[in-house]
Amino acid sequence: MSVQNFRDVATTRLRGFDVQAVADVPGMRRATVVLCVLEHDGQPCVIVIKRAYRGRNAGQWGLPGGRVDGDETTVAAGLRELQEELGLDASPAEVLGRLDDFPAASGFAITPIVVALDNPGALSPNHEVHQVHFVALDRLAADEVPYWADQPDGTRLLQMRLGDGMTIHAPTGAMLLQFRDVVLLGQATRVADLLQPVWTHR
Numbered sequence: 148m149s150v151q152n153f154r155d156v157a158t159t160r161l162r163g164f165d166v167q168a169v170a171d172v173p174g175m176r177r178a179t180v181v182l183c184v185l186e187h188d189g190q191p192c193v194i195v196i197k198r199a200y201r202g203r204n205a206g207q208w209g210l211p212g213g214r215v216d217g218d219e220t221t222v223a224a225g226l227r228e229l230q231e232e233l234g235l236d237a238s239p240a241e242v243l244g245r246l247d248d249f250p251a252a253s254g255f256a257i258t259p260i261v262v263a264l265d266n267p268g269a270l271s272p273n274h275e276v277h278q279v280h281f282v283a284l285d286r287l288a289a290d291e292v293p294y295w296a297d298q299p300d301g302t303r304l305l306q307m308r309l310g311d312g313m314t315i316h317a318p319t320g321a322m323l324l325q326f327r328d329v330v331l332l333g334q335a336t337r338v339a340d341l342l343q344p345v346w347t348h349r
Contacts, residue, residue: 148284150184150185150263150265154263157243157261157330158243158244160330160333161244161261161329164244164335167248169250169256174254176215176255177214177224177255178213178215178251178255178256178258179213179215179221179258179260180225180228180319180322181210181212181225181226181260182210182259182261182326182330183210183211183264184262184263187281187283188281190283190284192282193282193323193326194210194211194233195279195281195319195323196232196233198275199276199277208315209319210323211229211235212225212232214255221245221258222242222260225242225258225262226262232273232275233272233276234268234270235267235268236267237262237264244261245259245260246259246260246325246326246329246330247259247337249317249321249322249338251318252343257322259325261326261330282310284331286309291308292307293308293324293327294307294308304344305324305341318343321341322338325338
Protein backbone atom coordinates (compact mmCIF):
# COMPACT_ATOMS: atom_id res chain seq x y z
CA MET A 148 0.00 0.00 0.00
CA SER A 149 1.22 3.50 -0.83
CA VAL A 150 0.29 6.71 0.99
CA GLN A 151 -2.02 7.54 -1.93
CA ASN A 152 -3.71 4.15 -1.65
CA PHE A 153 -4.09 4.73 2.07
CA ARG A 154 -5.58 8.17 1.44
CA ASP A 155 -8.18 6.79 -0.95
CA VAL A 156 -9.24 3.96 1.37
CA ALA A 157 -9.15 6.08 4.53
CA THR A 158 -11.20 8.89 2.99
CA THR A 159 -13.95 6.49 1.97
CA ARG A 160 -14.04 4.67 5.31
CA LEU A 161 -13.96 7.84 7.40
CA ARG A 162 -16.78 9.40 5.38
CA GLY A 163 -18.87 6.34 6.17
CA PHE A 164 -17.99 6.31 9.87
CA ASP A 165 -20.62 7.60 12.31
CA VAL A 166 -18.47 9.70 14.64
CA GLN A 167 -19.43 9.88 18.31
CA ALA A 168 -18.65 13.23 19.94
CA VAL A 169 -18.30 14.00 23.64
CA ALA A 170 -20.63 16.80 24.72
CA ASP A 171 -19.25 19.80 26.60
CA VAL A 172 -19.65 19.62 30.36
CA PRO A 173 -18.33 21.97 33.05
CA GLY A 174 -14.63 21.46 33.73
CA MET A 175 -13.95 19.42 30.62
CA ARG A 176 -11.05 20.44 28.39
CA ARG A 177 -10.54 19.75 24.69
CA ALA A 178 -7.48 18.34 22.96
CA THR A 179 -6.65 17.01 19.51
CA VAL A 180 -4.19 14.33 18.43
CA VAL A 181 -3.04 13.56 14.91
CA LEU A 182 -2.76 10.11 13.35
CA CYS A 183 -0.25 11.24 10.75
CA VAL A 184 0.51 8.80 7.94
CA LEU A 185 3.57 9.23 5.73
CA GLU A 186 6.10 7.08 3.94
CA HIS A 187 9.13 5.86 5.89
CA ASP A 188 11.64 3.32 4.58
CA GLY A 189 9.40 2.70 1.59
CA GLN A 190 6.18 1.91 3.42
CA PRO A 191 3.28 3.91 4.86
CA CYS A 192 3.60 4.42 8.59
CA VAL A 193 1.81 6.28 11.37
CA ILE A 194 3.85 8.45 13.71
CA VAL A 195 3.91 7.55 17.40
CA ILE A 196 6.00 9.59 19.82
CA LYS A 197 7.46 9.08 23.26
CA ARG A 198 6.98 12.19 25.35
CA ALA A 199 9.97 13.90 26.94
CA TYR A 200 10.79 12.80 30.48
CA ARG A 201 9.52 16.04 31.96
CA GLY A 202 6.27 17.97 31.84
CA ARG A 203 2.82 16.53 31.17
CA ASN A 204 2.64 12.78 30.40
CA ALA A 205 6.38 12.43 30.96
CA GLY A 206 7.87 9.42 29.19
CA GLN A 207 4.52 8.12 27.94
CA TRP A 208 3.71 6.92 24.43
CA GLY A 209 1.48 9.33 22.57
CA LEU A 210 0.38 10.86 19.31
CA PRO A 211 1.35 14.36 18.20
CA GLY A 212 -1.18 16.78 19.61
CA GLY A 213 -2.30 18.80 22.56
CA ARG A 214 -4.79 21.23 24.04
CA VAL A 215 -7.27 23.21 21.95
CA ASP A 216 -6.58 26.88 22.68
CA GLY A 217 -9.33 29.49 22.94
CA ASP A 218 -11.67 29.43 19.97
CA GLU A 219 -9.47 27.15 17.84
CA THR A 220 -11.16 24.34 15.97
CA THR A 221 -10.02 20.81 16.74
CA VAL A 222 -8.46 20.56 13.27
CA ALA A 223 -6.57 23.85 13.66
CA ALA A 224 -5.27 22.73 17.07
CA GLY A 225 -4.09 19.38 15.75
CA LEU A 226 -2.27 20.87 12.76
CA ARG A 227 -0.66 23.52 14.97
CA GLU A 228 0.57 20.87 17.41
CA LEU A 229 1.89 18.72 14.55
CA GLN A 230 3.99 21.65 13.36
CA GLU A 231 5.14 22.67 16.84
CA GLU A 232 6.07 19.17 18.04
CA LEU A 233 7.47 17.65 14.83
CA GLY A 234 7.98 20.50 12.38
CA LEU A 235 5.49 18.98 9.93
CA ASP A 236 3.31 21.36 7.96
CA ALA A 237 -0.11 20.05 6.97
CA SER A 238 -3.08 21.89 5.53
CA PRO A 239 -6.77 21.27 6.32
CA ALA A 240 -7.03 19.66 2.85
CA GLU A 241 -4.70 16.89 4.07
CA VAL A 242 -7.07 15.98 6.90
CA LEU A 243 -8.97 12.88 5.78
CA GLY A 244 -11.45 12.79 8.64
CA ARG A 245 -11.76 12.07 12.33
CA LEU A 246 -12.55 9.31 14.77
CA ASP A 247 -14.58 9.27 18.00
CA ASP A 248 -13.81 11.71 20.77
CA PHE A 249 -12.08 9.87 23.59
CA PRO A 250 -13.07 10.86 27.16
CA ALA A 251 -9.73 10.64 28.94
CA ALA A 252 -9.60 10.16 32.71
CA SER A 253 -7.36 13.25 32.84
CA GLY A 254 -10.42 15.41 32.10
CA PHE A 255 -9.72 15.97 28.41
CA ALA A 256 -12.01 15.03 25.55
CA ILE A 257 -9.51 14.06 22.85
CA THR A 258 -10.43 14.31 19.16
CA PRO A 259 -8.26 12.15 16.85
CA ILE A 260 -7.87 13.45 13.29
CA VAL A 261 -6.31 11.49 10.43
CA VAL A 262 -3.77 13.17 8.14
CA ALA A 263 -1.83 11.80 5.15
CA LEU A 264 1.31 13.59 3.89
CA ASP A 265 3.00 12.89 0.55
CA ASN A 266 6.11 15.04 0.90
CA PRO A 267 6.48 15.92 4.56
CA GLY A 268 10.16 16.84 4.55
CA ALA A 269 12.48 16.29 7.50
CA LEU A 270 11.07 16.02 10.99
CA SER A 271 12.22 18.52 13.59
CA PRO A 272 11.03 17.30 17.02
CA ASN A 273 10.83 19.94 19.74
CA HIS A 274 11.65 19.70 23.45
CA GLU A 275 8.35 17.93 24.22
CA VAL A 276 9.34 14.87 22.17
CA HIS A 277 11.90 12.32 23.39
CA GLN A 278 11.64 9.90 20.45
CA VAL A 279 9.75 9.56 17.18
CA HIS A 280 8.67 6.11 15.98
CA PHE A 281 7.27 5.14 12.60
CA VAL A 282 4.80 2.28 12.97
CA ALA A 283 4.19 0.50 9.67
CA LEU A 284 0.49 0.21 8.88
CA ASP A 285 0.98 -3.48 8.10
CA ARG A 286 2.34 -3.98 11.61
CA LEU A 287 -0.51 -2.04 13.23
CA ALA A 288 -3.02 -4.19 11.33
CA ALA A 289 -1.44 -7.49 12.44
CA ASP A 290 -3.71 -9.85 14.39
CA GLU A 291 -1.42 -10.12 17.39
CA VAL A 292 -1.03 -6.39 18.04
CA PRO A 293 -4.15 -5.84 20.20
CA TYR A 294 -3.79 -7.91 23.38
CA TRP A 295 -6.33 -8.01 26.19
CA ALA A 296 -4.79 -8.54 29.64
CA ASP A 297 -7.18 -9.92 32.28
CA GLN A 298 -7.24 -7.88 35.48
CA PRO A 299 -7.92 -9.17 39.03
CA ASP A 300 -11.28 -7.35 39.12
CA GLY A 301 -12.48 -9.10 35.96
CA THR A 302 -11.89 -6.19 33.59
CA ARG A 303 -9.57 -6.37 30.60
CA LEU A 304 -6.74 -3.97 29.82
CA LEU A 305 -5.91 -3.19 26.20
CA GLN A 306 -2.23 -3.49 25.32
CA MET A 307 -1.25 -2.49 21.79
CA ARG A 308 1.95 -4.53 21.41
CA LEU A 309 3.74 -2.78 18.58
CA GLY A 310 7.29 -3.94 19.22
CA ASP A 311 9.97 -4.60 21.82
CA GLY A 312 9.43 -2.16 24.67
CA MET A 313 6.51 -0.60 22.82
CA THR A 314 3.28 -1.58 24.54
CA ILE A 315 0.70 1.19 24.44
CA HIS A 316 -2.42 1.47 26.62
CA ALA A 317 -5.48 3.74 26.50
CA PRO A 318 -5.99 6.58 25.78
CA THR A 319 -3.34 6.43 23.00
CA GLY A 320 -3.71 2.67 22.57
CA ALA A 321 -7.48 3.03 22.31
CA MET A 322 -7.22 5.61 19.54
CA LEU A 323 -4.66 3.50 17.68
CA LEU A 324 -7.02 0.52 17.98
CA GLN A 325 -9.94 2.46 16.53
CA PHE A 326 -7.74 3.84 13.73
CA ARG A 327 -6.58 0.28 12.99
CA ASP A 328 -10.05 -1.22 12.99
CA VAL A 329 -12.01 1.52 11.26
CA VAL A 330 -9.49 2.89 8.78
CA LEU A 331 -7.18 -0.05 8.04
CA LEU A 332 -9.57 -2.99 8.45
CA GLY A 333 -12.96 -1.42 7.73
CA GLN A 334 -14.47 -2.61 11.02
CA ALA A 335 -16.68 -0.47 13.25
CA THR A 336 -15.14 -0.33 16.74
CA ARG A 337 -15.92 1.84 19.75
CA VAL A 338 -13.25 2.46 22.38
CA ALA A 339 -14.55 5.15 24.75
CA ASP A 340 -15.18 2.69 27.59
CA LEU A 341 -11.75 1.03 27.56
CA LEU A 342 -9.86 0.83 30.84
CA GLN A 343 -7.25 3.56 31.32
CA PRO A 344 -4.28 2.74 33.58
CA VAL A 345 -3.89 4.97 36.63
CA TRP A 346 -0.69 6.59 35.35
CA THR A 347 -2.68 8.14 32.47
CA HIS A 348 -5.12 9.93 34.80
CA ARG A 349 -3.12 13.13 35.05
